[in-house]
Amino acid sequence: MRVFIETLVGDARNVSVIAVLMLVEVALVFTGHAGAAVFVIPPLTLAGAAWLAKS
Amino acid sequence: MIVWTVAVPTFLAATVEWVEAFTIVLAVSLTIGWRGAVGAAVTALAVLAAMTAATGGALSLGLSLAWLQLVIGVLLLLFGVRWLAKAMARQSGLKALHDEGEKFDQTRARLSGGDWYAGWVIAFKGVLLEGLEVWLIVVALGIRGAWASSAGAAMAALLVVAAAGLLVRAPLARVPENAIKFAVGVMIVSFGTFWTLEALASPNVWPGGDWSLIGLVIFYGVGGLILAALLRRSAQWGEVR
Numbered sequence A: 001m002r003v004f005i006e007t008l009v010g011d012a013r014n015v016s017v018i019a020v021l022m023l024v025e026v027a028l029v030f031t032g033h034a035g036a037a038v039f040v041i042p043p044l045t046l047a048g049a050a051w052l053a054k055s
Numbered sequence B: 001m002i003v004w005t006v007a008v009p010t011f012l013a014a015t016v017e018w019v020e021a022f023t024i025v026l027a028v029s030l031t032i033g034w035r036g037a038v039g040a041a042v043t044a045l046a047v048l049a050a051m052t053a054a055t056g057g058a059l060s061l062g063l064s065l066a067w068l069q070l071v072i073g074v075l076l077l078l079f080g081v082r083w084l085a086k087a088m089a090r091q092s093g094l095k096a097l098h099d100e101g102e103k104f105d106q107t108r109a110r111l112s113g114g115d116w117y118a119g120w121v122i123a124f125k126g127v128l129l130e131g132l133e134v135w136l137i138v139v140a141l142g143i144r145g146a147w148a149s150s151a152g153a154a155m156a157a158l159l160v161v162a163a164a165g166l167l168v169r170a171p172l173a174r175v176p177e178n179a180i181k182f183a184v185g186v187m188i189v190s191f192g193t194f195w196t197l198e199a200l201a202s203p204n205v206w207p208g209g210d211w212s213l214i215g216l217v218i219f220y221g222v223g224g225l226i227l228a229a230l231l232r233r234s235a236q237w238g239e240v241r
Helices: A002-009 A012-030 A034-054 B004-032 B034-062 B065-091 B100-110 B116-142 B147-168 B177-200 B209-240
Strands: none
Touching (some): A002 B116, A012 B065, A012 B177, A034 B177, A034 B209, B004 B034, B004 B116, B004 B147, B004 B177, B034 B116, B065 B177, B100 B116, B116 B147, B116 B177, B177 B209
């Protein structure tokens, strides 16, 4: 079962990166800064991928 | 009509996964014979086909488009960021390149006892687990009315890999897996980013509408290459010190 879930969503670090991304995205959208999210989320996503690659 | 923005990433991602699945089936077939190995692979493919039909139907019926986009967008991010990170790590030398020959030898070693049932289970699980990622992409990209393109591309990839594998009769080691993983990771992350924000905010949040997807692909592609180069330099600097 664990292998099944990890195949679908990745390990805990991967899930953490996406959780942080979604939190930031939700915070920006629901505080009226959806326009800023367009420029904040892509660099943040790339930074998350780089962190995963390095760790 | 083929939706190429769906068919191309699905075909590329499926090719990588089917190559890995084929390597396992090939290794198992040398121990328990073609009939058993292919039987296990076909059973796993039937499970995946049933999952695709069931989840696709359930998702289409039960959720509004915005929720659907959000759920699928998050799944795409979970999947795409992982692939992009792996490809960057391999490109920068932080992680060894995937070696199909090694995987083939490992599977053969596990089956050295010649247990028919164990071989069948290894082939079944191998195809099922590799195929799960294909299932995810087929469902995620096909959900907005492009089922034929996503499922067709995955099937086409399966046929191409099976045909190439049967001709070569060896692990398909020459497939440029890392380059494909990088390209697919970039495309999947772009879709995920686009859909999650569109679902949370509004369909007009992205400047330029759907054209923003191209901007995202360029951003993640160029950014990923630059970061991989920086990671390589950082790793080399660490070795020197």
